[in-house]
Amino acid sequence: MPDVYDKERTLEHEISSKVEEALPDVEVLAVELTGPERFTVYVDRPDGVDHALCAQVTRVLWEFVREYSVDVSSPGLERPLRKPEHFRRVVGQRVKLKTAERAKVRGEIVRADDSAVTVGVDGAEVDIPYEQIVRGNLIEEREPR
DSSP: OHHHHHHHHHHHHHHHHHHHHHSTTOEEEEEEEEETTEEEEEEEOTTOOOHHHHHHHHHHTGGGGGTOEEEEEOOOSSOBOOSHHHHHHTTTSEEEEEESSOSOEEEEEEEEOSSEEEEEETTEEEEEEGGGEEEEEEOOOOOOO
């Protein structure tokens, strides 16, 4: 399975460069392979994501359509977290992480520096280097009705 995550990282690097050059106010948050010939690109921008932006990003990524089915999406409630700056923005919030070594880690982000994120899990703090994170998402806390 690690080769899937390596492929995602390679795609994310290529796609981020193309999108952020063509649309400077757009940030590529994550690229996830959702099948052997399909991926989803999660994007955000300061004034939000709408259908028109998703269509623009799809046009920028047109060369990938020969090999892949390309989906472009807003971050949604369970916002993808991959980069140090993503984690720094959500210190104090709950996340779920999947690493190469641990199946899942759920907890609150205590701190995030340039090399690792610290997550509070069951009263303990766990340091997780970013290069070990293969998936990271916010956990949406819903208010009881």
